[in-house]
Amino acid sequence: MTQSCDPFLSTPLARxxxxxxxxxxxxxxxNAPIVVQSMTNTDTADIEATVSQIAALAGAGxxxxxxxxxxxxxxxxxxxxxxxxxxxxLNVPLVGDFHYIGHKLLAxxxxxxxxxxxxxxxxxxxxxxxxxxxxxxxxIETAIKFNKPVRIGVNWGSLDQVLLTRLMDExxxxxxxxxxxxxxxxxxxxxxxxxxxxxxxxxxxxAHIILSAKVSQVQDLIAVYTELASRSNYALHLGLTxxxxxxxxxxxxSAAMAIILQQGIGDTIRISLTPRPNGDRTTEVxxxxxxxxxxxxxxxxxxxxxxxxxGRTTSTxxxxxxxxxxxxxxxxxPKWREKYPGVEDLKVAVMGCIVNGPxxxxxxxxxxxxxxxxxxxxxxxxIDGKKAKTLRGENIxxxxxxxxxxxxVARYGSGAExxxx
Numbered sequence: 001m002t003q004s005c006d007p008f009l010s011t012p013l014a015r016x017x018x019x020x021x022x023x024x025x026x027x028x029x030x031n032a033p034i035v036v037q038s039m040t041n042t043d044t045a046d047i048e049a050t051v052s053q054i055a056a057l058a059g060a061g062x063x064x065x066x067x068x069x070x071x072x073x074x075x076x077x078x079x080x081x082x083x084x085x086x087x088x089x090l091n092v093p094l095v096g097d098f099h100y101i102g103h104k105l106l107a108x109x110x111x112x113x114x115x116x117x118x119x120x121x122x123x124x125x126x127x128x129x130x131x132x133x134x135x136x137x138x139x140i141e142t143a144i145k146f147n148k149p150v151r152i153g154v155n156w157g158s159l160d161q162v163l164l165t166r167l168m169d170e171x172x173x174x175x176x177x178x179x180x181x182x183x184x185x186x187x188x189x190x191x192x193x194x195x196x197x198x199x200x201x202x203x204x205x206x207a208h209i210i211l212s213a214k215v216s217q218v219q220d221l222i223a224v225y226t227e228l229a230s231r232s233n234y235a236l237h238l239g240l241t242x243x244x245x246x247x248x249x250x251x252x253x254s255a256a257m258a259i260i261l262q263q264g265i266g267d268t269i270r271i272s273l274t275p276r277p278n279g280d281r282t283t284e285v286x287x288x289x290x291x292x293x294x295x296x297x298x299x300x301x302x303x304x305x306x307x308x309x310x311g312r313t314t315s316t317x318x319x320x321x322x323x324x325x326x327x328x329x330x331x332x333x334p335k336w337r338e339k340y341p342g343v344e345d346l347k348v349a350v351m352g353c354i355v356n357g358p359x360x361x362x363x364x365x366x367x368x369x370x371x372x373x374x375x376x377x378x379x380x381x382x383i384d385g386k387k388a389k390t391l392r393g394e395n396i397x398x399x400x401x402x403x404x405x406x407x408x409v410a411r412y413g414s415g416a417e418x419x420x421x
Contacts, residue, residue, distance in 0.1 A: 016264040018235045019206045021149045024093025024117030026063050028210060028268045029235030033298050034261070035268035036288045037064035037237075039097070041281060044081070045073035051084045053281060058085075058092040059334065060282035061289055061300055064268070066095040066120060069102070075109035082115040093117030095151070099125050099158075103138035113146050118210075120151040123195040124158035136195070140202045149208040151237055152195045156184065156215045160191045185220060188213045189227050196234055209234055210268070214241035218256040229265045238266040245274040254291050261295060286330075302329045302346035305360060305367075309352055318352040318370040321397045325350055328401060340412035348404060349382075358382065366407045368400050383407060 020030025028035050038057045042049040044067050054065050069075050082094060096116040098105065103126075106113045119139060127135030143150045154160075164187045171177050178186075192211045199209055211234045213224045221240050229236065240256045243249035253271045260266055271284040271291070289300040306322035325348060336343045349367030351357030361367025361382040368391070370379045379391045381403060391399045 013262060013264045016229055016233075018233050018267055019209075021207055021210050021235045023064060023095070023149055025091070026093055026117075028237075032267070034266060034292055035063045036061060036285060036292070037066065037095070037268055037270050038062040038281070038285050038288075039066040039270065039272075040068070041275070043074070044068050045071070045077050047077050047080050047084065050077070050081055051088075054081070054085060054092065054094070055088060055090055056282055057285055058090050060285040062092065062282075062285045064093050064095055064117070066097050066270075069096040069098055069105055069112065069116075070100075072105065072108065075105040075112040078109070078112040079115040095120055098139065102126065103135040103142075106139060106142045110146075113142050113148070116148065118149045118151060119143055120153050122153050122155055122158055123191050124155065124160045133198075136198065137202055140199045140204050143208065144203050147208075149210060150199065150204065151210040151212060152192060152199065153212040153214065153237070154188050154191045154195075155241055156188055156220075157241070159184075159187060163187055163191055163194070181220075185224050185227070188215065188224050189231065192228060193232060196232065206234065210237050211235070212237035212239065214239050216240065216242040218252055221256040222259050225260045225265055226263065229263075235267040236265060237268045237270070239270040239272055241272055243272050243274070245276065249273040250287055253287070257291065258295060261292075261297065299344040301333050301344055302348055304329065305347065305349045305351075305364060307352045307356060307360070317397070318350055321368075321370070321400065322350040324397060325401065325404065328404075336408065336412075340408055343408055343412045346408065346411075350400075362386075365411075366404055368396075370396070 015031050017031070018029040020032060021028045026035055040050055040053045040057070042053050044050050050067060057065050069078060078094070078096065085092065094116050095118045096112070097120045099122055102119070102121055121139055123136065126132060126139065140150065164184070167183050167187050167190070171183050192213050196209050196211055200206060211228065211232070213228055215221050215224060218240070225236065225238065238257050238260060240253045243253045250273065257266065257269060269288055271287045273284045273287065275281055275283065292298045293300055293303065304322060304326045306318070309319065333344070347364045349361045349364035351360050351367065351369045353371065354369060357369025358380060361369050362385045364382070365384060367382045368379050371377050377392060379396050381388050381391060381400065
């Protein structure tokens, strides 16, 4: 059984043991680092737009990218999308999202079936009535033929109505009937498990199966995944579907997945945010990374601690500096990650006044305590817990940026770079 979450634990519970699934060179499960993934919202048939968005998502840190394959034109575009990405030096695994006619698209477009690193199918709409098992089997057999893993993704917006009706009828006849909500949750869990078993019976190994069970309410997601984890050792993909826009989507997804992850459940995650019109799709990648990082599972970019501000900090200098430093670190990470191994663990503090500023700065690897409103225009800088120097004048922000870069080179750079620093 999955352990319960202890709210007083300072670190997450041990990861649940699952079967590892290799997805285009990325390991999902088997205690590998939790994988961040995302999904495009372009028309996949538009090759250039889809390549551009995949490149942006991969550049932001998405380790798997899912694309919609819903028509012949989209299926035909997939191998070209893969080839163009590879010409750019991007080998991010592509996941094909299939609904309703996935069996036909995969059969008619073998190049698409080969180019994708994984297929995602929904047992609620893979086929209906007498066609369901036949079409499900066709997709699984294609996956076996091309040696591809499959995510069987249940979604309560398209739940298997035959299974739901049967469980509702059985519940009605029970002496101790459960609530409709409990039966809905049980249907979701059973749909995933039954489909996983069916795929295995067809011949797809457990090391090629990932399950997901997405719902749109926080408590339902926690309950469903806790139960699913207790009844299987499949690798699990986490995601709160239809989470919403802006802060609501971020809060809902983080609240739900933080509790599940804390219990050691989850091998790959996606934060499903509704973007603003023409908004930046990479936001969901950044939120997923930050969730995993603040919980202590992975490190992606250096952490910047900054105070919220108060009446002592009516100047916006520290706010601008904190934003600038955070942006600079994130922008530099693609090249820094290769050049300065371990830099993602760097901790930086940008504080607004002398109340908590010096103490917080001492806890960071490098930190600055800016003068508050009306205080002496001097900003002490602390490096590795010790006061290193004091910055003054109009160029405090630029001077501190330079110190951060020098610290990165000195701590994480090669021998020659350290000598120069």
